[in-house]
Amino acid sequence: MEALKNTGAIVVSKADGEEAYTSALKRNSALSVLEAEYVIYPTEIRHIPAIIAYATSQSPPIEIAVKCGGAHSSTWASSNGGIVIDLARLDAxxxxxxxxxxxxxxxxxxxxxxxxxxxxxxxxxxxxxxxxxxxxxxxxxxxxxxxxxxxxxxxxxxxxxxxxxxxxxxxxxxxxxxxxxxxxxxxxxxxxxxxxxxxxxxxxGGPFTVGIIAYPGTEIEKVLKVVQDWKATYTTREKMNITFARPAPHFKPAVTILPWVSQDASGRSAEVLAPFRALKPILDTCAPVPDMLAVSHSLDGLFAVAPPHLTIRGALISDLWTDLMLGLFYNWVAFTEENPDAKSTTVLWELSGADKIAAVGSTETAFHAREPHFWVAIQGRSSAEESVPIMRKFVAESTEYMRRENRKKTGKDAGYFINFAQGEEPIEEVFGPNLPRLRKLKAKYDPKKVWSKGCLIEPDFD
Ligand SMILES: Cc1cc2nc3c(=O)[nH]c(=O)nc-3n(C[C@H](O)[C@H](O)[C@H](O)COP(=O)(O)OP(=O)(O)OC[C@H]3O[C@@H](n4cnc5c(N)ncnc54)[C@H](O)[C@@H]3O)c2cc1C
CATH class of the missing domain: 3.30.465.10 (Uridine Diphospho-n-acetylenolpyruvylglucosamine Reductase; domain 3)
Incomplete structure (x- = not known):
């Protein structure tokens, strides 16, 4: 403890009292919380090497987890009995x-x-x-x-x-x-x-038009038809999320559209949203906001009432096939019907142009998924801890369903996505053709596997 304090960083442990300790462990998802021995807040970059030196010099070495925003729904930024280096004070x-x-x-x-x-x-x-x-x-x-x-x-x-x-x-x-x-x-x-x-x-890029347009789930086929029309004409300054959710107060299945239209002084959103509005949504909160700060707060109301247990998995898919979306919709309706505590589980499809992603080669960065694709995030949410296993199962099975359908339709696997992974995914499929080079670089930069959380890369010393 003294050695850690001598690094100059702020150290929090159980000894600092329940409130300080609990607050230091807090994460966006209750499922990401682990009881670290020490949560250490470097206030200067030079504090970090001393923390690493301390942890790695112990026998056995102490696990180090690194936390930034704490938004990832895994436990990668938390540690059971080890040290968390919480970067929150390095926020300039x-x-x-x-x-x-x-x-x-x-x-x-x-x-x-x-x-x-x-x-x-x-x-x-x-x-x-x-x-x-x-x-x-x-x-x-x-x-x-x-x-x-x-x-x-x-x-x-x-x-x-x-x-x-x-x-x-x-x-x-x-x-x-x-x-x-x-x-x-x-x-x-x-x-x-x-x-x-x-x-x-x-x-x-502002002003931006953002908000929520919602329809009863019974309208899904009509909504997906408009989505496909929009997909044939969209520009690089707009994107949409389509979500399957059960909003309060009735918690009935709904399909929602969350648009983001940039440079909207041109009035483009009126054009984009007209066919959606023509379907007579039950809710339409879309309105212009000036900047990304306002965009980033636009769903605060929803997050404030969301149940605390969140587990997310994502999959990359080559296209937004209506039959795939419908298949998942009906699975999701059945799951949320049968598991009322997990009724806040949502499916989110990100629809946006991928030409710019594909303009970079798959081996030019460690991120390999460079063929045009879309991403989907299954967000399991529940109030009670007892629902977590069944929720995790649904989230994992839904991800696999999409990957399987993608392979059937294209003969290819579009890949996983670290930001929405859980660390259990086959590493070959996370990093694709870049894995061999990543393994060599792991041997060069972290031969002793100090960074031991996440989608783990084994060093290749040959
Ligand atoms: C509501 C929601 C919406 C999201 N939307 C998107 C989206 O649109 N696009 C997208 O790409 N992702 C999205 N994500 C996923 C998000 O990008 C990941 O969860 C990301 O890991 C969160 O970053 P963080 O710093 O908050 O995570 P943390 O939980 O703090 O850390 C996550 C991982 O990153 C590591 N890490 C954190 N900081 C550093 C650092 N400075 N150096 C090295 N490693 C570090 C941690 O060790 C840990 O392994 C979303 C997540 C949520 C919850």
Whole structure:
């Protein structure tokens, strides 16, 4: 304990009292909470090497977990009896004077980034919600509302600063330590603690039209027909989520559309939403908001009442086939009917243009899924812990269902996605053709497997 305090970081343990300790363990999902021995908040980057040195010098070495926003629904950013390095105090955000870049520390959240972006009147390719951390989101790839226009978030990182397992702090970019730069763009948490990212900035994309349009589940076929029409005409400045949800107060199955339309001073959203509105939704809250900060808060009301146990799994799919969507819809209706405590479980389909993702080769970054695709997230939610096993089963089976159907329809597997994985996925399928290079780089940057949580990459020493 003294050794950890001597690092200069703030150390929280059970000895600090129930409130401080519980609050330090808190995560977006109650299922992500584990009882760490110590939660350590570095307030300066130089504190981190000393924490790593302490943990790795113990016999046996103490497990280290790294937390940024704590939004991932796994337990990767938590530790049972080990140390959590919580980066929350390393949360500075700085927009460069020429407004070409935004430098964000590795412990900040998109909400804090958007506050600075709002002041400087710029945007970056970032996450959709304020509470999601930059660290997990970016090292996992990062699908953003801006992806159709500007690619994945990792395609917009110019450089980074990483604390390595041996305690060295290195700057990495296309020209400095390029192997590491390649690995952290989609390789997850396996190569070091990214304490700083330099992101490309661009002129603001607002105003944006966002909100919820909802229909009774009985209308699903009509809604999906309009979705397919929209898919044939969409531009790079718009995207939509389609969700299957049971909203209060009746908790009946519903299909909802969550649009995001950028540069909406042009009135494009009226055109995009007209066919959806013609279907006479039961709810339509769509309205313009000025910037990404407002977008990132647009679903706060829903999150505030969401049950605490959340487990998410995602799958990448090659196309949005109506029969696949309908198949999952009916499975989801049956599951939520039979398991009332898990009725807040939702299915979310992200519909957005993928040309920019595909403009980068599958071996150019550690993130390999570069053929055009869409992503789907199954979000199991329940109030009671007893529902968790059945919910996890539904989430895993639904993911497999989509992957199986994808293989049947295309002969290919579109892959998994770290940001919505649970760590149990076959590693070959998470990293595809990039796994051999990642294993070599694991041997180079983390031979002793200090980073032992997440989608684990075994070092290849040959
Ligand atoms: C409501 C919701 C919506 C989401 N929407 C999207 C979306 O639209 N697009 C998308 O791409 N993802 C999305 N995600 C997934 C999200 O990007 C991941 O859960 C991501 O890991 C969260 O980042 P975090 O920093 O909050 O995670 P944490 O839980 O803090 O950490 C997750 C993992 O990242 C590692 N990590 C965190 N910070 C660092 C760092 N600085 N250096 C190295 N490793 C680090 C942790 O060790 C851990 O393994 C969403 C998640 C939620 C809950």
């Amino acid at each position: 955000v700085r927009v460069s004077e020429d407004k070409a870049t935004v430098v964000v520390q590795g412990g900040t959240t998109w909400g804090k980034v958007y506050i600075e972006c709002q002041k400087a009147n710029v945007d970056v390719v970032g996450g959709p919600f304020w509470f999601v951390g930059v660290g997990g989101y970016l090292t996992g790839g990062g699908y953003s509302p801006f992806t159709p226009e500007r690619g994945l978030a990792i395609d917009n990182i110019l450089s980074a600063v990483v604390v390595l397992a041996d305690g060295r702090t290195v700057r990495t970019s296309a020209t400095e330590e390029p192997d590491l730069f390649w690995a952290i763009r989609g390789g997850g948490n396996q190569f070091g603690i990214v304490v700083e990212f330099t992101l490309k900035a661009f002129p603001p």
